[in-house]
Amino acid sequence: MKRYDVIVVGGGPAGLFAAGFAARRGAQVLLLEKNARCGAKLLITGKGRCNVTHSEDDPRKFAEFFGRNGRALLTALYAFGVKEVVAFFEEQGVALTVERGGRIFPQSGEARDVQRALESFARDAGVELRTSCTVKQPLIEDGRVQALETSAGLFSAGNVVLATGGLSYPETGCTGDGYAWAAASGHRLVPAEPALVPVHLRESWTAEVSHFNLRNVRVTLTVEGKKVDERFGEAFFTSTGIGGPIILDMSSRIREALKQGKVKLLLDLKPAVAIELFDKRLQRELAEHSNQDFGNSLGSLLPRDMIPVFLRLVGIDPRKKCHSVTRTERQRLLKLFKELELEVTGCEGFRRAIITSGGVSLQDIDMRSMRSRQVANLFFAGEMIDLDGPTGGFNLQECWSTGYLAGINAAIA
Ligand SMILES: Cc1cc2nc3c(=O)[nH]c(=O)nc-3n(C[C@H](O)[C@H](O)[C@H](O)COP(=O)(O)OP(=O)(O)OC[C@H]3O[C@@H](n4cnc5c(N)ncnc54)[C@H](O)[C@@H]3O)c2cc1C
Known part of the structure; x- marks a missing residue:
C-alpha cells in the first residue's frame, strides 16, 4: 500500500x-x-x-x-x-x-x-x-x-x-x-x-414569466400579515415560485416563518418611487393613452412578457379605454406594482439548495x-x-x- x-x-x-x-x-x-x-x-x-x-x-x-x-x-x-x-x-x-x-x-x-x-x-x-x-x-x-x-x-x-x-x-x-x-x-x-433555496408559491402564473430577471426590486416577508424581513436587490420567478439572490438570502427566515403561520411576500417592482409618486405616474400614463385600450398602455412600465399576467391579475378589461379606468381599478394596478402579493407554500429541498x-x-x-x-x-x-x-x-x-x-x-x- x-x-x-x-x-x-x-x-x-x-x-x-x-x-x-x-x-x-x-x-x-x-x-x-x-x-x-x-x-x-x-x-x-x-x-x-x-x-x-x-x-x-x-x-x-x-x-x-x-x-x-x-x-x-x-x-x-x-x-x-x-x-x-x-x-x-x-x-x-x-x-x-x-x-x-x-x-x-x-x-x-x-x-x-x-x-x-x-x-x-x-x-x-x-x-x-x-x-x-x-x-x-x-x-x-x-x-x-x-x-x-x-x-x-x-x-x-x-x-x-x-x-x-x-x-x-x-x-x-x-x-x-x-x-x-x-x-x-x-x-x-x-x-x-438545505440553505439558500428558491421558494414555492401558490401563484401558478410565475411559470409564464420565469425567464427574466427582476432587477432592483424590494421583497417584504410577512407572517400572518406582520412584516418580519425585507430585502432589496435581484430576484426572478421560477416555474414553481420565486428565486434569485434576495430570495435565497431570505430563505432560512422563510422556512422558519412557515412554521409560524401564513407566509406572504410583497413584491415592490418600483422601490425607488414612493407609492404616491408612482400613482401620479400611472395617472399620467393613463392620460397619455387616454383613447387607447388599457391593454396597450403598460408598455413603458413593464417588460412585455409580464403584461398579460398583469392584465389578468388586475382584472381590468384590456379593451377598456384608458380614460374609463376607474380610481378603484387604478388603485388595484398600483398595488400590483408596489405590493404584489405572493403566497409562499414551501421551500425547495437539498435538490436545489445552493448550500447545506x-x-x-x-x-x-x-x-x-x-x-x-x-x-x-x-x-x-x-x-x-x-x-x-x-x-x-x-x-x-x-x-x-x-x-x-x-x-x-x-x-x-
Ligand atoms: C447552483 C449553485 C451555485 C453556487 N454558486 C456559488 C457562487 O457563485 N459563489 C459561492 O461562493 N458559492 C456558490 N455556491 C456554493 C459553492 O458551490 C459551495 O460552497 C462549494 O462548492 C463547496 O465546496 P466544497 O469543496 O466544500 O464541496 P464540493 O464543491 O461539494 O466538493 C466536494 C467534492 O467531494 C467529492 N466527494 C464527495 N464524497 C466523496 C467520496 N466518498 N469519495 C470521493 N470524493 C467524494 C464530490 O464529488 C465533490 O466533488 C453554489 C452552489 C450551487 C449548488
Missing part, C-alpha cells in the same frame, strides 16, 4: 486548495475524487460564471456575514482572505472583476476558467489527482485514520483532509459521505438543512488549524463544516480559506 504525507478526499474548491497548498509546502499529496472530473459543482456556481469571492476584505466584517459562527472563521480568513484569493487567481491567469454588490467574478464570465485554474494549480504543485475513485470509509484505530478504503483499494497517509462538501445538488457528487464518517468517528453534527447549513460541529474542530479534536490526523475543510454564509461569494471564500489552512497544517508531518 503506497503511503502519502497527505490524502485529501473531495476535489471541490476546498479539497483542491487544501491539496495544492499542502503540496506547495513539500508534502506528497494524493487527492481522491469520486467524479470523473474535479470541481463539478464549481462549474454551475454563479449561473456558470462563478462568484469566487466578495470584495469585503476586512476579515472581521467578512466573518459577520456568517452569523454567530463567523468568528470561528477568523484565523482562516487572516491566513488566506479575500486579498490573497484575488492575488491567487490573478497569478493563475484568471483576471477577476468586481460586480454589483461587491460580487467578484472571473472577467471571462466562465466558471470553467476557475475550475481549470484550480486543477492546474494542484497538478503543478505536484498533487496526484485520482478521479473516479470513491472513498468508502476511513479506517480509524487508536484515534488516527490508519487508511482509506476506496473503490480503488486502500490508501494511507500521515494526515487526511476531508472536503466532501454537503448535501446540496446531489447530482454533483455531494451525498454527505463525510458527515457519516465524521459522526462515526465521534464528531458532533449540527443537523444538515449545519455539518461538522465547530466544537469538534480546532479552527486555528482545521484539525479534528477527535481524530489526531484528520482535518476538515469547506462546506461540510457548520458554517454557511449568504450569496455573494462568501461560501466559496470559506472554502478557499479553510482549504488553505487545512492544507498547510496537514502538510506538517
Whole structure:
C-alpha cells in the first residue's frame, strides 16, 4: 500500500486548495475524487460564471456575514482572505472583476476558467489527482485514520483532509459521505438543512414569466400579515415560485416563518418611487393613452412578457379605454406594482439548495488549524463544516480559506 504525507478526499474548491497548498509546502499529496472530473459543482456556481469571492476584505466584517459562527472563521480568513484569493487567481491567469454588490467574478464570465485554474494549480504543485475513485470509509484505530478504503483499494497517509462538501445538488457528487464518517468517528453534527433555496408559491402564473430577471426590486416577508424581513436587490420567478439572490438570502427566515403561520411576500417592482409618486405616474400614463385600450398602455412600465399576467391579475378589461379606468381599478394596478402579493407554500429541498447549513460541529474542530479534536490526523475543510454564509461569494471564500489552512497544517508531518 503506497503511503502519502497527505490524502485529501473531495476535489471541490476546498479539497483542491487544501491539496495544492499542502503540496506547495513539500508534502506528497494524493487527492481522491469520486467524479470523473474535479470541481463539478464549481462549474454551475454563479449561473456558470462563478462568484469566487466578495470584495469585503476586512476579515472581521467578512466573518459577520456568517452569523454567530463567523468568528470561528477568523484565523482562516487572516491566513488566506479575500486579498490573497484575488492575488491567487490573478497569478493563475484568471483576471477577476468586481460586480454589483461587491460580487467578484472571473472577467471571462466562465466558471470553467476557475475550475481549470484550480486543477492546474494542484497538478503543478505536484498533487496526484485520482478521479473516479470513491472513498468508502476511513479506517480509524487508536484515534488516527490508519487508511482509506476506496473503490480503488486502500490508501494511507500521515494526515487526511476531508472536503466532501454537503448535501446540496446531489447530482454533483455531494451525498454527505463525510458527515457519516465524521459522526462515526465521534464528531458532533449540527443537523444538515438545505440553505439558500428558491421558494414555492401558490401563484401558478410565475411559470409564464420565469425567464427574466427582476432587477432592483424590494421583497417584504410577512407572517400572518406582520412584516418580519425585507430585502432589496435581484430576484426572478421560477416555474414553481420565486428565486434569485434576495430570495435565497431570505430563505432560512422563510422556512422558519412557515412554521409560524401564513407566509406572504410583497413584491415592490418600483422601490425607488414612493407609492404616491408612482400613482401620479400611472395617472399620467393613463392620460397619455387616454383613447387607447388599457391593454396597450403598460408598455413603458413593464417588460412585455409580464403584461398579460398583469392584465389578468388586475382584472381590468384590456379593451377598456384608458380614460374609463376607474380610481378603484387604478388603485388595484398600483398595488400590483408596489405590493404584489405572493403566497409562499414551501421551500425547495437539498435538490436545489445552493448550500447545506449545519455539518461538522465547530466544537469538534480546532479552527486555528482545521484539525479534528477527535481524530489526531484528520482535518476538515469547506462546506461540510457548520458554517454557511449568504450569496455573494462568501461560501466559496470559506472554502478557499479553510482549504488553505487545512492544507498547510496537514502538510506538517
Ligand atoms: C447552483 C449553485 C451555485 C453556487 N454558486 C456559488 C457562487 O457563485 N459563489 C459561492 O461562493 N458559492 C456558490 N455556491 C456554493 C459553492 O458551490 C459551495 O460552497 C462549494 O462548492 C463547496 O465546496 P466544497 O469543496 O466544500 O464541496 P464540493 O464543491 O461539494 O466538493 C466536494 C467534492 O467531494 C467529492 N466527494 C464527495 N464524497 C466523496 C467520496 N466518498 N469519495 C470521493 N470524493 C467524494 C464530490 O464529488 C465533490 O466533488 C453554489 C452552489 C450551487 C449548488
